[in-house]
Amino acid sequence: MVENETIILSTTNLAIGYLTNRSKLVVASDINFELKKGQLIGLVGANGIGKSTLLRTIIKVQPVISGNITINNQDLISIDSTDLAKQLSIVLTEQLTSKNLSVYELVALGRHPYTNWIGNLTTSDENIVNNALKLVNISDLKDKKCFELSDGQFQKVMIARALAQDTDIIVLDEPTTHLDMYHKAYILKLLQHLAKETGKTILFSSHEIDLAIQLCDTMIVMTKEAVICDQPCNLISNGVFESLFPKDLISFDNATGSFRVSK
Numbered sequence: 042m043v044e045n046e047t048i049i050l051s052t053t054n055l056a057i058g059y060l061t062n063r064s065k066l067v068v069a070s071d072i073n074f075e076l077k078k079g080q081l082i083g084l085v086g087a088n089g090i091g092k093s094t095l096l097r098t099i100i101k102v103q104p105v106i107s108g109n110i111t112i113n114n115q116d117l118i119s120i121d122s123t124d125l126a127k128q129l130s131i132v133l134t135e136q137l138t139s140k141n142l143s144v145y146e147l148v149a150l151g152r153h154p155y156t157n158w159i160g161n162l163t164t165s166d167e168n169i170v171n172n173a174l175k176l177v178n179i180s181d182l183k184d185k186k187c188f189e190l191s192d193g194q195f196q197k198v199m200i201a202r203a204l205a206q207d208t209d210i211i212v213l214d215e216p217t218t219h220l221d222m223y224h225k226a227y228i229l230k231l232l233q234h235l236a237k238e239t240g241k242t243i244l245f246s247s248h249e250i251d252l253a254i255q256l257c258d259t260m261i262v263m264t265k266e267a268v269i270c271d272q273p274c275n276l277i278s279n280g281v282f283e284s285l286f287p288k289d290l291i292s293f294d295n296a297t298g299s300f301r302v303s304k
């Protein structure tokens with residue numbers, strides 16, 4: 042098997058949603074996909090369709106309703122939290138982190154699954170942190186306090202922290218929220234570069250469908266009818282994006298691979 046065909050994460054007949062004592066809300070079912078080494082994968086769909094629910098299920102903060110998720114051939118259910126933190130890192134939009142930390146200190150938190158209980162960094166940990174800063178081009182910011190950063194700079198710091206965690210998979214929930222057009226493209230292009238450069242599997246949710254079409258190897262499209270995973274060009278030729286939103290206001294233009302406002 043060639044390296045970039047290695048399956049890192051897969052789902053089989055997965056159903057996601059919410060269970061309470063009295064009720065069960067299935068948000069989406071029959072979810073089947075395989076994410077490979079070194080791929081950038083964009084997860085898209087309308088508001089409320091279930092993107093965050095799917096990501097939260099993959100990062101194990103909420104249980105699967107049925108079916109299963111496999112990471113590196115191991116069922117997610119049997120992976121404990123310490124082991125999972127060595128295989129999968131997370132970048133959330135509203136991450137609960139102290140902005141009083143310096144950039145270096147925050148990125149160094151990514152080493153937490155590997156350090157002793159005091160969190161002492163070895164020389165090897167320090168090298169990994171410095172390399173993560175370098176990979177996202179923020180070495181010059183390392184002594185700044187996080188509250189001094191712009192949203193775009195802070196997003197890069199969070200990506201560097203995930204890189205320092207040295208996992209096969211990085212999951213990001215809407216990493217381009219709050220960013221201007223340039224920085225949205227910059228962050229997604231950076232993720233594309235990191236997937237190729239480091240061989241990590243990078244899965245992100247986004248409303249930037251046009252950018253995702255241009256930059257992703259694979260996309261997971263959530264619609265009311267189905268969850269479809271394929272290469273962007275196949276999704277376009279199969280008309281998947283046309284069914285994403287009601288057609289009264291916007292429509293998908295196959296020729297340009299982008300959405301247009303109906304006149």
Ligand SMILES: Nc1ncnc2c1ncn2[C@@H]1O[C@H](COP(=O)(O)OP(=O)(O)OP(=O)(O)O)[C@@H](O)[C@H]1O
Nearest residue numbers: 058059066068086087088089090091092093094095
């Ligand atoms: N804690 C919860 N308990 C019960 N239902 C929930 C909970 N969180 C979300 N939902 C419901 O699950 C469905 C999917 O929500 P989710 O947040 O996953 O959508 P999303 O695609 O991420 O939306 P958006 O693009 O607006 O962020 C929605 O109907 C929502 O109301």
